[in-house]
């Protein structure tokens with residue numbers, strides 16, 4: 001059973017004091033232990049829903065607050081790094097999972113030229129080119145009854161688009177490299193994240 005929790009009450013703005021220093025134990029080339037301490041509470045943490053679906057990112061500070069309030073559990077830590085509060089010691093989080101299912105109203109992904117190109121990785125879906133100018137091709141041409149849908153639009157380079165002309169891929173003997181479909185919000189989350197950490201990859205369906 002998934003309970004519905006309002007977003008606001010799930011992410012309280014209560015302030016809890018955490019030590020702002022992160023202690024990391026490392027070993028130097030001679031195997032001696034050394035401790036590096038630096039400020040890193042602003043580094044990003046990936047938030048997974050209870051279902052393990054990635055939802056968003058937050059600061060380490062916010063992640064610690066959720067862990068502290070037992071609203072989340074740690075899924076992946078950052079090596080041997082720990083964060084200390086007055087009483088406890090937490091592994092430094094990299095990926096956390098909410099303890100209850102959170103219904104997230106993801107914004108509808110608008111069907112636009114930019115989003116088609118983004119979905120297709122800015123790569124022609126016929127020849128794989130990503131350097132030449134890119135266009136949006138109607139797989140079933142408009143004049144043949146093809147609609148403006150995620151399934152019927154694809155990224156194509158100018159060369160392939162011209163070659164295909166007013167034909168279907170079958171008629172032009174041009175095979176698509178993938179099946180175009182409506183993108184999942186994770187794709188756009190990835191885009192928004194920019195730099196993806198190694199520990200996040202399995203949760204962003206990148207492996």
Ligand SMILES: [Zn+2]
Nearest residue numbers: 124127157160
């Ligand atoms: Zn092409």
